[in-house]
Amino acid sequence: xxxxxxxxxxxxxxxxxxxxxxxxxxxxxxxxxxxxxxxxxxxxxxxxxxxxxxxxxxxxxxxxxxxxxxxxxxxxxxxxxxxxxxxxxxxxxxxxxxxxxxxxxxxxxxxxxxxxxxxxxxxxxxxxxxxxxxxxxxxxxxxxxxxxxxxxxxxxxxxxxxxxxxxxxxxxxxxxxxxxxxxxxxxxxxxxxxxxxxxxxxxxxxxxxxxxxxxxxxxxxxxxxxxxxxxxxxxxxxxxxxxxxxxxxxxxxxxxxxxxxxxxxxxxxxxxxxxxxxxxxxxxxxxxxxxxxxxxxxxxxxxxxxxxxxxxxxxxxxxxxxxxxxxxxxxxxxxxxxxxxxxxxxxxxxxxxxxxxxxxxxxxxxxxxxxxxxxxxxxxxxxxxxxxxxxxxxxxxxxxxxxxxxxxxxxxxxxxxxxxxxxxxxxxxxxxxxxxxxxxxxxxxxxxxxxxxxxxxxxxxxxxxxxxxxxxxxxxxxxxxxxxxxxxxxxxxxxxxxxxxxxxxxxxxxxx
Numbered sequence: 001x002x003x004x005x006x007x008x009x010x011x012x013x014x015x016x017x018x019x020x021x022x023x024x025x026x027x028x029x030x031x032x033x034x035x036x037x038x039x040x041x042x043x044x045x046x047x048x049x050x051x052x053x054x055x056x057x058x059x060x061x062x063x064x065x066x067x068x069x070x071x072x073x074x075x076x077x078x079x080x081x082x083x084x085x086x087x088x089x090x091x092x093x094x095x096x097x098x099x100x101x102x103x104x105x106x107x108x109x110x111x112x113x114x115x116x117x118x119x120x121x122x123x124x125x126x127x128x129x130x131x132x133x134x135x136x137x138x139x140x141x142x143x144x145x146x147x148x149x150x151x152x153x154x155x156x157x158x159x160x161x162x163x164x165x166x167x168x169x170x171x172x173x174x175x176x177x178x179x180x181x182x183x184x185x186x187x188x189x190x191x192x193x194x195x196x197x198x199x200x201x202x203x204x205x206x207x208x209x210x211x212x213x214x215x216x217x218x219x220x221x222x223x224x225x226x227x228x229x230x231x232x233x234x235x236x237x238x239x240x241x242x243x244x245x246x247x248x249x250x251x252x253x254x255x256x257x258x259x260x261x262x263x264x265x266x267x268x269x270x271x272x273x274x275x276x277x278x279x280x281x282x283x284x285x286x287x288x289x290x291x292x293x294x295x296x297x298x299x300x301x302x303x304x305x306x307x308x309x310x311x312x313x314x315x316x317x318x319x320x321x322x323x324x325x326x327x328x329x330x331x332x333x334x335x336x337x338x339x340x341x342x343x344x345x346x347x348x349x350x351x352x353x354x355x356x357x358x359x360x361x362x363x364x365x366x367x368x369x370x371x372x373x374x375x376x377x378x379x380x381x382x383x384x385x386x387x388x389x390x391x392x393x394x395x396x397x398x399x400x401x402x403x404x405x406x407x408x409x410x411x412x413x414x415x416x417x418x419x420x421x422x423x424x425x426x427x428x429x430x431x432x433x434x435x436x437x438x439x440x441x442x443x444x445x446x447x448x449x450x451x452x453x454x455x456x457x458x459x460x461x462x463x464x465x466x467x468x469x470x471x472x473x474x475x476x477x478x479x480x481x482x483x484x485x486x487x488x489x490x491x492x493x494x495x496x497x498x499x500x501x502x503x504x505x506x507x508x509x510x511x512x
Contacts (some may be wrong), residue, residue, distance in 0.1 A: 072276055
């Protein structure tokens with residue numbers, strides 16, 4: 001006879017009550033109230049890591065910041081914003097952020113969508129008539145939509161660095177280019193391929209739909225509500241004492257890069273900003289998580305900001321390496337104006353880089369952790385994102401880089417109790433009363449009881465019931481430890497009201 005977990009005898013069966021409140025899960029939250037203080041202990045080490053990177057990569061100047069729980073928790077600056085005068089970079093130095101501008105364009109498109117001024121699945125040609133004459137690559141090609149442009153899947157060829165040199169293009173020249181046509185490297189809506197041209201067209205759509213230049217729309221509807229007063233499309237609005245001069249390293253010397261103008265094509269890369277200003281934007285994106293009931297307070301709805309940060313178009317599987325024994329994988333793709341990652345180590349990540357003649361920038365958010373990092377530099381196409389894995393590794397070692405806890409809905413907690421009592425030789429009638437119609441069709445009561453008895457004979461007497469781990473509001477796992485190992489339990493509820501038990505998966509493990 002398999003032994004039972006020791007409990008008080010003759011425990012009465014609990015009467016389960018279901019109502020709408022049983023479905024509402026508590027808000028996702030951080031269980032470690034000291035996580036901010038723990039992360040702060042790593043800031044000096046982060047600075048050392050960044051300093052080593054700046055020296056190794058020969059970067060003239062760089063500013064960086066760490067956002068935690070909606071605020072800029074740490075900012076620092078290294079090197080020179082202007083080599084000839086020896087002027088140092090400060091945290092208020094203004095850098096051009098290149099393609100990090102794209103998510104502002106995406107947010108503006110979604111704001112117009114939310115206002116019912118456009119639809120993402122509308123043909124892009126509805127707003128840009130010049131696209132009606134495009135020669136598609138195949139007869140069965142889908143027509144390019146606004147969504148395709150947002151997700152880097154219109155089928156246009158990758159256009160770095162060509163796109164950078166088109167920034168000054170006039171509205172008339174842009175229209176002329178569009179009428180001349182665009183070659184395709186792929187059929188639309190089939191694969192990811194990075195397209196500056198696509199985002200320049202999105203800027204043009206904002207202008208057409210809103211009736212004002214896209215630069216003014218972004219400034220009025222995104223930058224102003226976020227109090228991003230140092231952020232602009234126009235370099236003439238930046239005080240010279242704050243503007244970073246961009247440089248390229250050539251022939252063993254620094255050569256100043258000319259500042260590219262802000263024209264009709266600049267939607268893909270034209271913004272200037274500071275670390276404190278961009279931190280406000282990062283906080284806005286992070287504030288979209290977790291979903292909750294409180295009043296909206298951003299320039300767009302939280303659901304809209306969350307949608308920007310979801311994987312919409314797959315790109316590739318990549319390997320991230322810190323050392324020979326520290327290697328992990330990540331899937332990359334694109335959302336709306338943002339790169340989206342699903343990382344073996346940290347889970348969902350949201351990022352974007354930027355590169356122009358004279359500048360290189362990058363930011364990376366960890367929504368489930370409530371934090372992110374940004375770095376801005378004044379070296380041509382500096383790949384500053386390369387230092388971010390080391391930064392996150394330093395932060396992780398503090399123990400403060402923790403995710404929000406996923407709480408189960410009360411109904412799931414109740415059903416966990418039903419299953420646990422069944423595991424402890426509770427009667428079949430209680431679990432049957434809460435089982436879905438498929439439960440005993442998939443395996444009848446006799447087979448389920450036989451499987452359970454075999455597992456208990458294998459692992460021995462129950463010794464401890466572990467904590468419940470919710471995978472989402474209606475699915476969770478826990479571990480029952482035993483003399484010779486234990487049983488991992490997975491329970492999943494149905495998409496019905498009331499939710500019922502549709503699956504109980506039992507997996508034995510041996511003692512280590």
